Amino acid sequence: AQSVTQLGSHVSVSEGALVLLRCNYSSSVPPYLFWYVQYPNQGLQLLLKYTTGATLVKGINGFEAEFKKSETSFHLTKPSAHMSDAAEYFCAVTLREYGANSKLTFGKGITLSVRP
Amino acid sequence: NAGVTQTPKFQVLKTGQSMTLQCAQDMNHEYMSWYRQDPGMGLRLIHYSVGAGITDQGEVPNGYNVSRSTTEDFPLRLLSAAPSQTSVYFCASSYNDRALETQYFGPGTRLLVL
Numbered sequence: 748a749q750s751v752t753q754l755g756s757h758v759s760v761s762e763g764a765l766v767l768l769r770c771n772y773s774s775s776v777p778p779y780l781f782w783y784v785q786y787p788n789q790g791l792q793l794l795l796k797y798t799t800g801a802t803l804v805k806g807i808n809g810f811e812a813e814f815k816k817s818e819t820s821f822h823l824t825k826p827s828a829h830m831s832d833a834a835e836y837f838c839a840v841t842l843r844e845y846g847a848n849s850k851l852t853f854g855k856g857i858t859l860s861v862r863p
Numbered sequence: 864n865a866g867v868t869q870t871p872k873f874q875v876l877k878t879g880q881s882m883t884l885q886c887a888q889d890m891n892h893e894y895m896s897w898y899r900q901d902p903g904m905g906l907r908l909i910h911y912s913v914g915a916g917i918t919d920q921g922e923v924p925n926g927y928n929v930s931r932s933t934t935e936d937f938p939l940r941l942l943s944a945a946p947s948q949t950s951v952y953f954c955a956s957s958y959n960d961r962a963l964e965t966q967y968f969g970p971g972t973r974l975l976v977l
Contacts, residue, residue, distance in 0.1 A: 846962045849894075853907075
């Protein structure tokens, strides 16, 4: 079985500040991990994904995430927040043995607000 | 290239009514899926299809029906709407069901059941 935990439902940062959105996963076997972003009144869009290889993954819009097996974490970061980053962010996991979109488990989501 | 399109954008139903949510993609994707999004619960998979004529249940299939007669279209039917089905519904597609393939999401349908 697999699950993801996104602690808290809302994060607020100032423009230009570091963005850190936390995601912890639970799986008994190696996972594939994903971050999706949902802008207001839109569908989800893939930000980045970790499958195998390099544990630091770079995505679109300056975001990156690091897979830390020892901490079972896949936290999303961006060095400098922009007003356009305000959105809801979802972490998702599937087991590598399935490797299927139909086996994705999504977290509850975190709303990011950016203050001018 | 329109991507994934969904209609309607918003719908109000009375309890017991039926309706069909439409989803279409023009990317020749084999895999299509339906999710519902509820506050504080993330996205949950309702039904999915790995190709024309093939459908399967996801995590929360009760009260919903699907069919896949063409590669492009994947409608979701609510047989007898209930207030618990008030939600935002997203359709998604990818080249195949492999998680290495990026899923593309439609803009969603907001459904209110009174």
